[in-house]
Amino acid sequence: MCGIAGYYSLTGVFQTHELQRMGHALAHRGPDADGFFSDSIVGLAHRRLKILDLSQEANQPMFTDNKQHTIVYNGEVYNYNDLRREYQIPVHTSSDTEIILHLLANKGIQACNEFNGMFAIAWYNCEKQTLSLIRDRMGIKPLFYFWDGHNFAFASEIKALLQLSYVMQHTSFNQRALQEFLHVGYSGIEETFYTNIYKLPAGSALTIHNTSIHIEKFWDIHSKIQPEPITNYYQAKETLRDLIEASVRYRLKSDVPYGTFLSGGIDSSLVTAVAQRNISGKLKTFTIAFADSKYNEAEHARKVADFLGTDHTELLVTQADAIRLAHDMLTVYDEPYADSSAIPTMMVSQLARSQVTMTLSGDGGDELFMGYGAYTWAQRLQNPWLQTFRKPISFAMKQGNDRLKRVGELINYPSEAHKPSHIFSQEQGFFSRSEIADLLANYSEDSIQLEEYFNVARHLSVRENQAFFDMNYYLREDLLTKVDRASMRYSLESRVPLLDYNIVEFALHVDESLKIKDNSHKYLLKQVLYDYVPAELFQRPKWGFSIPLQTWLRTDLQFLIHDYLNEDCIKKHGIFKPHKVKQLVQRFLLHNQHHVYNRIWCMILVQRFMEENFCKKQ
Structure with a gap:
């Protein structure tokens, strides 16, 4: 497990001293060693957490014997010894990195089909001056990249990309990511909250040569x-x-x-x-215990x-221990x-x-x-009676207690086309599509781009489809x-x-x-x-790994509501309609509608993100 970063540019906009800063920003991912490579086009940085082969010979960047290929890599490929024996690969270390590099150099991207593991790889063909990024099948390991059509950079975490002055000058707030975040709690499979900064999709390989990039799937879950x-x-x-x-x-x-x-x-x-x-x-096994x-x-x-x-x-x-970490979430997740x-x-x-x-x-x-209750809801919402009368039933339930209000919001899905994302959204207590349209100062109807039904080899039941979503x-x-x-x-x-x-x-x-x-x-x-x-x-009910956030937002963390959701702060960033935010805060604090706490939390996170990242640009 490690951190990787680097760049590819024909124009010389990135500096080698910035490569050092990128590596330093990822030091927590790899405190045991660091390494760098650069030529006239490419820079590579690596921070190592030693897991396999603790020797210095296994440090990265690692090169082939002929120096034509080099690699920085985050993750583990567990079947590396099987591959070494199968292909009779001569080795100098006992690390998996050497096997991965050899197979990529000899078989290209298709070698990834033989890797069993979690990985984010940057592989550079020094002779052809071609850089390839590869991300594992399920997206276990992160890989972000910057691309503005001219210059390219990548990193395990966004914070490393922001060490590049060119990137900072050519990125801004991404409205598209905002709407998906408000609906489902994350920024989507490719978008991030920064324009020109993207996630490489799981099971994909990106190759850049000169000023053209190509992304291909080597494994597709569908x-x-x-x-x-x-x-x-x-x-x-x-x-x-x-x-x-x-x-x-x-x-x-x-x-x-x-x-x-x-x-x-x-x-x-x-x-x-x-x-x-x-x-x-x-x-050795580990668990934490809460006093509650x-x-x-x-x-x-x-x-x-x-x-x-x-x-x-x-x-x-203690609650105090956990609350201290709440302040760190934006720093950790970028x-x-x-x-x-x-x-x-x-x-x-x-x-x-x-x-x-x-x-x-x-x-x-x-x-x-x-394992989730959402799959039961997907089945329940197939009831023809409920489908026909869901609007009046929803209205009636919203007049009831907090629990009934939440159920009323869940059954009031906007359409069949958006039912899977709606079920997930309302199970988690996020904003519905109609709420987002009412809340945002600048709303774009097509910003939420989630595939909700899937073209696969057999018909999926509603529960299967929800699970696949x-x-x-x-x-x-x-x-x-x-x-x-x-x-x-x-x-x-x-x-x-x-x-x-x-x-x-x-x-x-x-x-x-x-x-x-x-x-x-x-x-x-x-x-x-x-x-x-x-x-x-x-033999007990399922209970997730959670915290009493709704209680904290009414007590120890209530100051976050006052600091970030006050009228001046809302107007300053111009993302939300002030009167809609005020209504939602009143529902939560004054009218005991506890189920909207995740909506409050989402707005706090967005406002704090804007304060800490884009104030100086405005």
């Missing part, structure tokens, strides 16, 4: 859905168990101490159980750890990011880093095996973003066994009847888990 799903329970369970065992074993390869995040839920418990089964000693019992799953994690016999560490954190569970994720990452350098997490299980957006742009930035803030590598591409492709092939059975979500995954851990340890 093409992995098969015409006929697997319906045989015994076949599916055996296959899934074998795939998870293989994935976890791959991800236990490490030359540094490691452990797992353990919340006591289905996914983290399964990953932990398989990991403990595959090592000789006691696995409603948000505290530490007892459940402790029971799982006791059963598995792990070396378990539990840290009791742009507005609404998922407040980033705060406990940062806390458990900090805890784990005090003992290990690498962890395994359970992310991905809910999306692959239908989450795989394409929520998983990639929210959850994986959260874990990467939160863990790398503390120089901690986090690996994601359930998102091994073999498991992803298998899960897409499994019939939904094996994912939800007798109202039990994640049925198949649970049956695999119960081979390792007794089912009675999980």
Whole structure:
């Protein structure tokens, strides 16, 4: 796990001393070593977190023996030893970087189809003066780039791009990203809050030569859905168990101490159980405990750890500890990011880093095996009676208590075309499309560009479609973003066994009847888990990794509302209509409509982002 950055320019607008600044901005991602390369066109920077082959020989940039190719790379390719043996690659190190570079130099971008791992790669052909960026299939590792049609730069995080004076002069606030953020809590699969700064989509490779760039897909999740799903329970369970065992074993390869995040839920418990089964000693496991019992799953994690016999560490954190990190979210994520569970994720990452350098997490299980309540809502909204009368029913429910108001907003979807994003948006408490139109001073109807129904090899049920929507957006742009930035803030590598591409492709092939059975979500995954851990340890309602943000915004964090949502501040930036903001704040603070807290939080994040990034430009 590392940080990478660099540039490509024929005009000489980027300076080598700026390359040093880019690397320094990513020091938290790689505190163990740094390295730089530059010629008349290209600059490459690397910050290393040593995980495999701790020697200096494995530092980057790394070159082929003939010096024609060089690479900076963030991530891990777990099957590198298999590839080394298959292609009989002569090596000087025991790192995966050397294998990746050799295969890219000899096979080109198509070599990525053979990589099993998480990766963000910058590969430069020095002879042809061609630079290629490559991002892993699921987008586990981040990769941003700047492109204004003339000059190009890239980095693991936006903060490194902003070290380039040319970039700062040629970027501004991106209105398109704003509207997607208000609707779903993140800025989309390619857009960021900065014009001319983009995300490289997952499973893609970008190549630049002279002044032309080309982006191609080397892996497309849409093409992995098969015409006929697997319906045989015994076949599916055996296959899934074998795939998870293989994935976890791959991800236990490490030359540094490691452990797992353990919340006591289905996914983290399964990953932990398989990991403990595959090592000789006691696995280190980590969880945090909140004083507020409603948000505290530490007892459940402790029971799982006791059963598995792990070396378990539990840290009791206070509200004051968590609130301090709320102020850091914009710095860590570089742009507005609404998922407040980033705060406990940062806390458990900090805890784990005090003992290990690498962890395994359970992310991905809910999306692959239908763990969310949104999938139930997708089915409910198919009721013909509800479809016909949803408008009056919604109106009536909005006259009720806070919970009924929230349900009323959820069932009032604007159209079939936008139903999946609406379900997600309202389940999370964000703004509906109509609310965004009313709220913004400058509204563009076509700014929310989310693919909501998918052209794939078989017809997807409404629940399957909702889950596939989450795989394409929520998983990639929210959850994986959260874990990467939160863990790398503390120089901690986090690996994601359930998102091994073999498991992803298998899960897409499994019939939904094996994912939800007798109202039990994640049925198949649970049956695999119960081979390792007794089912009675999980007989409780699902509860996410969350914090009492709505309470904090009414108490300790209420000052953020007054600082950033006051009339002067709203008028200063001209993004929101002042009277609409005032109405929403009054609903939350004076009329006890607690369910709008995430809308309040989103506006605070946008206003604070503008204050800290664009005030000097206005």
